[in-house]
Amino acid sequence: xxxxxxxxxxxxxxxxxxxxxxxxxxxxxxxxxxxxxxxxxxxxxxxxxxxxxxxxxxxxxxxxxxxxxxxxxxxxxxxxxxxxxxxxxxxxxxxxxxxxxxxxxxxxxxxxxxxxxxxxxxxxxxxxxxxxxxxxxxxxxxxxxxxxxxxxxxxxxxxxxxxxxxxxxxxxxxxxxxxxxxxxxxxxxxxxxxxxxxxxxxxxxxxxxxxxxxxxxxxxxxxxxxxxxxxxxxxxxxxxxxxxxxxxxxxxxxxxxxxxxxxxxxxxxxxxxxxxxxxxxxxxxxxxxxxxxxxxxxxxxxxxxxxxxxxxxxxxxxxxxxxxx
Numbered sequence: 374x375x376x377x378x379x380x381x382x383x384x385x386x387x388x389x390x391x392x393x394x395x396x397x398x399x400x401x402x403x404x405x406x407x408x409x410x411x412x413x414x415x416x417x418x419x420x421x422x423x424x425x426x427x428x429x430x431x432x433x434x435x436x437x438x439x440x441x442x443x444x445x446x447x448x449x450x451x452x453x454x455x456x457x458x459x460x461x462x463x464x465x466x467x468x469x470x471x472x473x474x475x476x477x478x479x480x481x482x483x484x485x486x487x488x489x490x491x492x493x494x495x496x497x498x499x500x501x502x503x504x505x506x507x508x509x510x511x512x513x514x515x516x517x518x519x520x521x522x523x524x525x526x527x528x529x530x531x532x533x534x535x536x537x538x539x540x541x542x543x544x545x546x547x548x549x550x551x552x553x554x555x556x557x558x559x560x561x562x563x564x565x566x567x568x569x570x571x572x573x574x575x576x577x578x579x580x581x582x583x584x585x586x587x588x589x590x591x592x593x594x595x596x597x598x599x600x601x602x603x604x605x606x607x608x609x610x611x612x613x614x615x616x617x618x619x620x621x622x623x624x625x626x627x628x629x630x631x632x633x634x635x636x637x638x639x640x641x642x643x644x645x646x647x648x649x650x651x652x653x654x655x656x657x658x659x660x661x662x663x664x665x666x667x668x669x670x671x672x673x674x675x676x677x678x679x680x681x682x683x684x685x686x687x688x689x690x691x692x693x694x695x696x697x698x
């Protein structure tokens with residue numbers, strides 16, 4: 374198995390085979406994950422199904438260096454966080470895997486990023502160098518062939534004009550931003566967009582009254598004059614993203630899969646359709662840990678899609694919006 378073979382996965386059998394290979398590799402080579410498995414008294418040679426794989430609690434990225442290789446660290450991504458809270462750190466030894474993952478993952482659902490004008494309601498790259506989301510968005514902007522692509526968080530007046538101009542030209546436009554900034558924009562101007570994808574990346578923690586997704590999307594749909602609001606599901610600890618084209622139902626790229634665990638028994642995987650804690654298999658995390666138990670609550674469906682229902686009550690405040698506090 375080569376590092377990039379994950380991007381050639383075509384079906385569930387391919388996924389399961391490579392996932393088990395990566396599990397065996399990480400269980401031997403990621404010291405933190407190996408210790409975690411040993412503490413659970415699990416024999417890795419007996420793991421024959423992805424349902425049997427133990428998932429590392431995401432909090433370990435705050436307290437330990439999660440690496441399955443001794444290669445030089447090329448980049449360290451940091452989670453957003455409030456003052457006094459410990460940030461998660463994801464050490465990346467091969468940035469090209471991340472770039473392949475987010476590019477192929479986006480294009481899997483939306484087509485070539487070069488064809489879009491990418492307008493970002495996010496902090497600029499220089500303002501938030503440690504953010505994996507900013508790194509991805511900056512890469513999209515650089516690959517875009519449009520001179521209008523860029524970061525517009527602090528320039529809403531110019532963004533309003535550009536949005537209207539581009540939408541009238543019938544080109545492909547992606548407006549990606551933190552939720553509070555998208556709300557700021559629709560309070561400034563009422564749009565009637567026909568050719569623009571509006572994609573939100575998180576909640577309003579620390580900036581506005583928290584809204585449930587359905588309520589948020591209703592306000593944004595009214596404000597932008599669109600039928601659906603798209604969403605991105607990603608985090609510092611992952612090198613892949615899932616996307617929703619509307620109604621809060623997310624689709625993963627072929628090298629990523631969501632399972633749900635019993636909230637009372639973290640080692641028990643629930644059947645599809647049952648609500649539980651979200652476990653992520655992200656095979657792009659081959660050099661760190663691909664099997665992560667998040668603090669999100671969700672539900673999976675038999676077609677491979679999933680829904681995010683909320684957070685565990687005792688979770689830290691997290692989310693992309695904290696980057697701009």
